[in-house]
Amino acid sequence: MAKKRKTNSEWQQLVSSAEAAAEQAYAPYSNLRVGAALETDDGTVFAGCNVENASFGITICAERVALYCAVTAGARAFRRLVVATPDAGPLSPCGACRQVFAEFSQDLPILSVGRGGLRREFDLRALLPSAFGWPAGEASRRQEE
16 A cells, blocks of 8 residues: 655644754754754654764764654654755765664655755655664564563
8 A cells, every 4th residue: 555645734843843953953064954853653753953073973963863862762663754954955864874763664754855945755665775684573572681
């Protein structure tokens, strides 16, 4: 069965949250501010922004900040993600973010909003068709031990 696409109005709260988060980004090296808003299955929204560092390898993306905040609050099931890049884009999540999100929801719909309000929709499975994962059920079994 085909998935129903969300309408612009259904995405608007998340878009607003992601755009507000992008305003808080710390991006002195790339000048590429990114905000993300992640909605859980119960409708709770978690936002995050990118935080750069002079040691580029420890920079963290907005998408992972939002996800890690959600997981810290106990969330494990997610409905959708918005990524806002007011300085460029729309851009898709990086490979590391794709893999991290695949741990929780390989069918996650993603809306990217870029400069000038340009929009692009993605499905995580299409962005990362062969995500790495433990053998079926292994991660759940390890967490229960």
